[in-house]
Amino acid sequence: MLKLASLDGRAVSGNYPEPEGHFMNRSLWKLAAALAVLGLLAGACSGDSDDGAEEITTIKLVANPWSGSAANIEVAKQLLENELGYTVEVTDLDENAQWSAINTGELHASLEVWPSGHGQNRVDFIDNPDGNVVDAGLLGPIGQIGWYLPAYMIDQDPALANAEGFTDPALAGLFATAETGDLGQILHGDPSWVTFEQDIIDDFGLQLEIVYAGSEEALLAAFDAAFAREDPVLSYFWTPHSAFNTFDLVELELPPNPDGGKYYPSEDLFKIVWAGLEDGAPAAWQFLQDFNYSTADQVSMLAAIDGEGKSVEEAAADWIAANEATWSAWIPS
Template identity: 55%
Template sequence: MPKLRRMPLVVLLLTMALLLAACGTQTPAAPPAVSDAPPAEAEAPASPPQTPNGMTITLAENPWTGSSVNVYVAKILLEEQLGYTVEVVTVDENIQWSALASGDLSATLEIWPSGHADNVQQYIVEQQLVEDLGPLGVIGKIGWYLPTYMVEQHPELATYEGFRDPELAALFSTAETGVAGQFLGGDPSWVQYDEDIIANLGLNLQVVQSGSEQAVMAALDAAYSRNAPLLFYFWTPHSVHAKYDLTEVQLPPYTDTCYDQADTGGIACDYPEDVLFKAAWAGLQAQAPSAYALLSNMRYSNEDQISMIAAVELENLEPEDAARAWVEANEATWRTWLPTN
């Protein structure tokens, strides 16, 4: 590396003096000019849409697929078209009535009226704490079903009278039911009068609750794979009717007089056709009028609902995904549900 050369002392002192003088006489930098114009406002960050009135809409989801897809169709539209926050609450169809009356639930979207006459009378007619929001547009029917191959083998099983024959009823027996035939129920919370119907018609059957819709479907899948007997509680609309060839067992025809005996265990007839309807907390219209309008106007067909149910149960979509696919394909329908003002 090159050698440093020593600077003479006199030169060094003179250089330092000149530098200090220059610093002492330097003019300070002028301050920034002050403008008379107001400072430019910073652009405000985008904020999420506010929930109307700050209210969260709570929708009841009952334990069957039709109820689930209804709820998610409504949730998508309430949130994305009207700006509400929506909470989905899984709840028993019987327990939901008191929650609707108190306002803990905003609405339920699929009531099967044949099983809720007392609730309608108490909460809608007498107390007026729950409001009927009108029909969903879907017509439901609960019934007794069995694979059609059983009827082809034993035509007598097409009506309830065939199950009075101990030998034919025994075809459906299990280790749990012994000599009696098994009648497979679903979720114990569902509306069902099968024990009364069996007893009052003198049928050699015993009700066994599977616990859920999924358990009934699993039992049907297993029976079909073995061409085995199965008698079970089910309903329409449902994707099962697209998947399997089923026969509904003919029970004595429904009458109002027959169902007037529900409280005393006297039902001995078929389930009625049900015009499914919606209901809401009586304060919903005042607190959330646009949500109330949409839910009141919400109405579609059996075919609409079956398409979503089939997407869930046959194509393994989540209920929310099936609902979104329906919403995207049916704007002309749901646009008519939106409030007009």
């Protein structure tokens, strides 16, 4: 079988006959030679980089299902497009599925990984010599996941400040709903989030049942409804978040895990990038490596989205307009 080059530089195969004996039809030789030359010319004019890697002009970013991730991705998208000239596609994907997609190069980067839930993913995709995911450095904000409830509930009974209080069926029952019966309800968001709520409940015999609200927006709506009536509410939640500007939420004190550590230690949020981006889109690679801002930067966008009703696109554009001194350092010279 003879393999020729197509006009876009890719190899194509056809069922071309091998020569019989020492002779081949002269017209076939001429056709093969002409197509080969065209293929070489096409390859020379293609988007291959100097080292032979195929040039990547469309950057594929992952947005996870919470506002902070969406804000990060939108800032990166606008700057990659407007300052560096790339096309950017954004895919909504949960935090677990993104690892294999980035490892294969189907997607290129995610900008807010919470490390406590991804130890095995780091081993499989970053530390593994065969992995193609690269730790692209810290995002900047420090995250803290925990259980939160209104300050007015602790004022009502200080025992609620500690998870041990929820071993008491009477106290846990203050948070009971029609869905949980005699058990107290602890709200959770998206079922795809990596969390340890059931472990905590089981490890310490807490009289609680997890109820999935379904999303970050649903958790905020639950806070809004509870605070309006000063009703009990207990929920998985996290900082940084603009909700703390609106609701007086107190983090519940959780006991140590069986190994003596914290279920939810403070988290240095970090970024992950497909290794192939370094050769295929070096300017985007360097930009994503350097992308870093403060907790206050992120919270300012979250406040605009959650508090002022701005779109993610508007909040990111406003941040970019006001913070050129920060983001200009991310643009490769």
